[in-house]
Amino acid sequence: MKLYDSTLAPNPRRVRIFLAEKGITVPTEQVDIGKAANRQPDYLAKNPMGGVPILELDDGTVIAESVAICRYFEETQPEPPLFGTGAKDRALVEMWQRRMEFEIALAIMQVFRNTHAFFKGRIPQVPEYGEVCRKAAGSRLRWIDGELAGRTFVAGERFTIADITLLVGIDFGRVSDIRITPEQKNLQRWYEQVSSRPSAKA
Numbered sequence: 001m002k003l004y005d006s007t008l009a010p011n012p013r014r015v016r017i018f019l020a021e022k023g024i025t026v027p028t029e030q031v032d033i034g035k036a037a038n039r040q041p042d043y044l045a046k047n048p049m050g051g052v053p054i055l056e057l058d059d060g061t062v063i064a065e066s067v068a069i070c071r072y073f074e075e076t077q078p079e080p081p082l083f084g085t086g087a088k089d090r091a092l093v094e095m096w097q098r099r100m101e102f103e104i105a106l107a108i109m110q111v112f113r114n115t116h117a118f119f120k121g122r123i124p125q126v127p128e129y130g131e132v133c134r135k136a137a138g139s140r141l142r143w144i145d146g147e148l149a150g151r152t153f154v155a156g157e158r159f160t161i162a163d164i165t166l167l168v169g170i171d172f173g174r175v176s177d178i179r180i181t182p183e184q185k186n187l188q189r190w191y192e193q194v195s196s197r198p199s200a201k202a
Ligand SMILES: N[C@@H](CCC(=O)N[C@@H](CS)C(=O)NCC(=O)O)C(=O)O
Pocket: 009, 010, 011, 012, 033, 038, 039, 050, 051, 052, 053, 064, 065, 066, 067
């Protein structure tokens, strides 16, 4: 088994944090996305979408998509559960995971993709769209700040993959000057709590 990783990028960090929470170690290979190694034929043969991370199993199966990789490890090592337990809890964790990914982390990543020099010449950039996403990210951080007034973690009283996705999204926002604002006290409290977990160093 091998995890194709990049310490420069947010999605691979989601998997590293997930593995750290589970106490799982996996052989890894760094993919130099700065030099577009993930866009070369040998990598594209494994993942035609070109994204990192990917997990290659011993039988040659390649699993792409951070959440799919995390689900694989949730199944192979259920403890501690990071996708919830029981029908209702699992559905709620899925709901919050998807919201953190599609409503917040993706908005933050789109600001980077559409406005940062890293992607200049790599992908068609639309800076105006990046600014629309910046506004959306700001308003969604206000929204999640309100949600966190009533509970410890994003999906309830237990740390889950939804917290990992939000943490990684917020940390990545710094590159684009997207930050928790001083009045977002619930979000700040949550951020300090999840950032102090040993897994957050991954
Ligand atoms: N939906 C995929 C996204 C994968 C992705 O876009 N990864 C980024 C790093 S966070 C990447 O490979 N960027 C370099 C590139 O697109 O060339 C996932 O969740 O793993």
